[in-house]
Amino acid sequence: MxxxxxxxxxVIDHIRAGGGMEIYRLLNLEALDxxxxxxxxxxxxKMGRKDxxxxxxxxxxxxxxxxxxxxxxxxNLIRDGELIEKHHPELPDRxxxxxxxxNPRCITTTEQELKQVFKLTDRxxxxxxxxxxxxxxx
Amino acid sequence: xxxxxxxxxxxxxxxxELIETACDIIEHxxxxxxxxRGKKLATLFFEPSTRTRLSFEAAMYELGxxxxxxxxxxxxxxxxxxxxxxTVKVVSCYADIIAMRHPKEGAPLVASMKADVPVINGGDGxxxxxxxxxxxxxxxxxxxxxxxxxxxxxxxxxxxxxxxHSLIAAMSRYEGVKFVLISPEELxxxxxxxxxxxxxxxxxxxETTDLERVMPExxxxxxxxxxxxxxxxxxxxxxxxxxxxxxxxxxxxxQETLSILHPLPRVNEISVAVDDDxxxxxxxxxxxxxxxxxxxxxxxxxxxx
Numbered sequence: 001m002x003x004x005x006x007x008x009x010x011v012i013d014h015i016r017a018g019g020g021m022e023i024y025r026l027l028n029l030e031a032l033d034x035x036x037x038x039x040x041x042x043x044x045x046k047m048g049r050k051d052x053x054x055x056x057x058x059x060x061x062x063x064x065x066x067x068x069x070x071x072x073x074x075x076n077l078i079r080d081g082e083l084i085e086k087h088h089p090e091l092p093d094r095x096x097x098x099x100x101x102x103n104p105r106c107i108t109t110t111e112q113e114l115k116q117v118f119k120l121t122d123r124x125x126x127x128x129x130x131x132x133x134x135x136x137x138x
Numbered sequence: 139x140x141x142x143x144x145x146x147x148x149x150x151x152x153x154x155e156l157i158e159t160a161c162d163i164i165e166h167x168x169x170x171x172x173x174x175r176g177k178k179l180a181t182l183f184f185e186p187s188t189r190t191r192l193s194f195e196a197a198m199y200e201l202g203x204x205x206x207x208x209x210x211x212x213x214x215x216x217x218x219x220x221x222x223x224x225t226v227k228v229v230s231c232y233a234d235i236i237a238m239r240h241p242k243e244g245a246p247l248v249a250s251m252k253a254d255v256p257v258i259n260g261g262d263g264x265x266x267x268x269x270x271x272x273x274x275x276x277x278x279x280x281x282x283x284x285x286x287x288x289x290x291x292x293x294x295x296x297x298x299x300x301x302x303h304s305l306i307a308a309m310s311r312y313e314g315v316k317f318v319l320i321s322p323e324e325l326x327x328x329x330x331x332x333x334x335x336x337x338x339x340x341x342x343x344x345e346t347t348d349l350e351r352v353m354p355e356x357x358x359x360x361x362x363x364x365x366x367x368x369x370x371x372x373x374x375x376x377x378x379x380x381x382x383x384x385x386x387x388x389x390x391x392x393q394e395t396l397s398i399l400h401p402l403p404r405v406n407e408i409s410v411a412v413d414d415d416x417x418x419x420x421x422x423x424x425x426x427x428x429x430x431x432x433x434x435x436x437x438x439x440x441x442x443x
Contacts, residue, residue: 105263107244112221114248121334132244133265136330 003037003054010061011076012053017041019070020051026065026098032057064092068099068128093120095128103135140438141250141257145268145304150311152437153275159433160276160426162443167200169443173436174203180233181207182225182249183260184216184240189402189424190260190269194237197431206233223252230254235439237431238262256438258431264298264365270401271304272434273427278309278358280426281397281419287314289355293382294320294362294407296327301401302362303331310341317343318352322381324374325364349382353391359384361400361407361420385409392417399423 015023020038029036035056044050058077066073067089077085095118101108108114108130118128118137128137142148148156163170179198183191186209195205208214215225222240226249229236236253238246239260246259246266261267275285282288290309292302296319306327309315317336319327326345336343346352353359364379383406384398400408400420412418436442 103243105241105243105265107222107240107242107248107262110242111223111245111248114223130244132247133263134243 003039004035005081006035006054006056006078007081008058009034009054009056009078010058011078012055012061012066013050013074013076014044014047015051015053015073016070017047017049017051020053022069023051023053023066023073026069027059027061029053029055032059062098063087063089064095065098067092068095071126091120091123091126094118094131099128099137101130101133101135102138103130103133106130106133106135108132139254139256141246141253141259142268142434142438143247143250143257143259144266145271145308148268153272153308156272156430156433156437157276157279159436160429161280163429163432166443170201170432170436172202173441173443174198174201174439177201177203177235177439177441178233179203179205179207179435180229180236181205181209181260182214182229182236182238182240183207183209184211184214184238184245185261186210187239187261189427190239190267191237193424193428194258194260194269194431197428197435200428201432201435203234203435207237222248225249226253226257235435258434258438261300264300267300267304267401269427269431269434270301271308272430273423274301274305274360274399274401275308276426276430277399277419277423278397280422282357282395285309285312285315288312288357289316289318291318291320291349291352291356291359292327292362293349293359293384295325295364295378296321296362297325298365299362302327302360305360306331307335310335310339315341317341318356319343319345320347320349320352320382321345322347322378324378325381349384350388350391353388354393356392356396358397358399359392361398361404363400363403363405363407380406383407383409384412386411386415389415389417 037054039052041049071091075087117131230253237258237260243263243265250257396417397419
């Protein structure tokens with residue numbers, strides 16, 4: 001399968017196989033009018049299989065959000081057909097409005113326009129907890 | 139400006155200071171009778187709680203301050219749909235400090251982020267109840283004379299019992315403390331408390347369903363009520379509520395120096411016949427709660443006697 005190389009844009013590589021669609025939705029890529037390729041189950045020496053997203057446009061991506069969803073991905077910035085920057089997002093210490101608290105007793109279920117904030121409480125186990133009720137993110 | 143939402147926001151040193159102040163209040167009450175003259179405490183209780191609210195109010199009156207507030211959500215603007223944030227912003231205009239109880243977990247944290255005055259968490263659902271823990275700590279200190287090297291039995295609902303989780307977190311910071319966790323299988327201490335506090339801190343603990351077997355080992359026995367309001371399922375509550383009832387017979391195997399604590403209210407988990415036993419510390423514990431709340435109000439308002 002051939003996908004054209006992009007000249008100015010972003011390549012999100014090393015996405016866990018099957019996780020591409022989640023990132024596609026998170027970054028709201030369906031709203032873009034440029035070429036966007038989501039390639040699933042690509043052979044990878046390092047990962048076995050992986051997903052890749054190519055976006056033929058520059059845009060600000062929320063590295064914290066990507067780091068939370070898949071901290072192993074690589075973000076490549078392409079200018080004039082050349083790779084100019086490579087980012088490895090870290091597991092962020094805090095994430096805001098990316099996931100919602102599922103605890104029915106949490107204040108976020110009733111308080112108007114309260115930000116949904118989660119903090120990283122165990123980096124090794126990748127555990128996030130709601131800052132209000134401390135329920136573990138699911 | 140500082141608030142108190144979670145007991146772990148206080149360092150061991152700060153807890154020592156609060157205990158020292160509380161002990162000084164006990165010895166020299168007259169010294170403190172005007173300490174908060176002209177100050178107002180707002181008690182915002184979105185969920186009924188006789189004891190915690192009255193304890194806060196008594197604390198403020200004994201410091202010479204005044205009290206305003208409400209004792210249930212129905213008599214507040216919350217019944218009209220007002221947010222916690224708006225309520226505390228308005229109350230900040232009228233009071234110098236807020237004590238809040240709310241059925242939703244995290245509500246006092248939201249309040250502390252929005253209020254212009256200190257907020258004390260008076261209990262948020264099944265989550266935190268730091269001033270109860272302060273009462274527990276002063277009681278342990280006064281009854282046992284120390285925090286270190288104690289075997290603390292926690293009995294009853296260890297799953298939903300927020301006072302138990304906070305007490306474990308607070309007491310785990312002292313050397314040589316061992317916990318004996320006594321509960322039915324269904325109400326065992328949640329895995330995250332064991333993992334994040336006990337295992338991480340290298341704290342010794344034992345889990346059992348048999349209170350009588352471990353009774354002789356205990357320096358402190360902390361009894362809890364199986365709380366109806368924490369169950370979504372009535373049947374499950376009825377099945378578990380009578381799991382442990384402390385009676386004079388069961389206490390025969392206990393040490394002479396045991397201290398029996400209970401955050402109160404009790405339903406039937408401690409027989410009334412135990413109340414006359416000198417080891418029963420739970421009514422003294424309720425009194426200690428008032429002294430610790432006095433010490434906390436002084437600290438957060440940054441006033442001294």
